[in-house]
Amino acid sequence: MKLFQHDYFPYITGDRVSLRQIKDADLNDLIEISFYDAIQAKTVQQAAEMQAKINQDYLDGNSIHWGIVDNVTDKIVGTCGYYRGLDKGEGELGCVLLSQYYGKGYMTNGMLLAIDFGLNQMGLKRIWAATSQQNGPAIKLLERLNFVKTADLDDDEIEYELKQTNTL
Known part of the structure; x- marks a missing residue:
């Protein structure tokens, strides 16, 4: 089951960051945060192979994976997306941020865009996330x-679920 049908990859613009498809030119900067099935890329070639699988997952309707881009510098600062559960009308939201951007609000901005898209464009009924108990x-x-x-x-x-309110 595909929850979203797009003739193009969704590009989402916010005030500070935008969410866009990851390009081959981005891969060198993303090796440290390139993962697929919990395995981290060690080379640009491995990152490219992982990104090809991620792109196919999108085409199959199983996930959507964005680069989070700083609107001022046009640099990717991290990634986020929905990786599981779409066939049930829900999505596991995941994210990774390049270490030099920690604590600057980029991920909060990116995740808010992804949450809004998940609820209002994809029609997700449930958004959840999992993380290590040590990941403060x-x-x-x-x-x-x-x-x-x-x-x-x-x-x-531990698992967390978005508590939906009328303000989202």
């Missing part, structure tokens, strides 16, 4: 975005 910055981010803890998972992970 991710937990703070999720709580700031109105996620609430819903479960303790295996492997020291």
Whole structure:
């Protein structure tokens, strides 16, 4: 089941950041945050292979993966997207930020755009996220975005779900 049908990859513009498709030219800057099936890329070639799989997942309607771009510098600062659950009308929201951009609000801005798109364009009924219990910055981010803890998972992970209000 495909929740979204686009003739083009969705480009989402916000005040500070935009979400766009990752290009081959971006891969060299993204090696440290390029992952697929929890495996990290070590080379540009591996990052390209992973990105090809990610692009195919999008075409198959199984996920959507954006680069988060600083609107002033036009540099990708991180990635975010929906990676599981789309066939059930829900989405697991995940994100990774390049270390030099930690603590500057980029991820909050990017995730807000992704949440709005998930709810209003994709029609998701549930948005959730999972992280390690030791990942304090991710937990703070999720709580700031109105996620609430819903479960303790295996492997020291915890699950959060977006608490939807009429203000989103």
